Amino acid sequence: GENVEQHPSTLSVQEGDSAVIKCTYSDSASNYFPWYKQELGKRPQLIIDIRSNVGEKKDQRIAVTLNKTAKHFSLHITETQPEDSAVYFCAASLGTSYGKLTFGQGTILTVHP
């Protein structure tokens, strides 16, 4: 089955700096890669996603890049703010069932004012 590795496990940055979280996946057939933000005790919230036919996608301060050849994808957050502090999860799914997700281990992002 699919295996998703996520790094780093913790990331601490100063407000205004950029943050990058990287994930690799094992199954080359995976074709959907969402990123979720989860605050303590709450549900994961989708912040951005990318499909395998696209190399990069951007939404304001957040961007995701995908390298299908290397089987890795990354989340980029620019101009970080304290409210960006949370746990971020990458995920991958394959086939026609985009909802069947394999998650990475998570990254605890802390943005210091």
Place this chain on the structure above:
Amino acid sequence: GAVVSQHPSWVICKSGTSVKIECRSLDFQATTMFWYRQFPKQSLMLMATSNEGSKATYEQGVEKDKFLINHASLTLSTLTVTSAHPEDSSFYICSAEPGQDVSNYGYTFGSGTRLTVV
């Protein structure tokens, strides 16, 4: 669109009892729903895929007789934790897959259920 409601949000039960968790798609029909489990400070792990009108598909290592899933309608799936034990204490989260073009939806998760077995 793609709102998923989950109830209860938290529950405390005694060892040996059963607990039912509901997952509803409020503004769309969900032919497929997914149940995840998240232990404290860990990632989400898929437990099972719930298909409307048929048996659920369980992931390896998940006991189907302990975690009963019923998906009797296109808007409701239930997860029943039977004979709960303290090690079943976890955050259970569902998500639903629309039966139409998924590009307009973000696979919203339910709000989750915090189960504590004492």
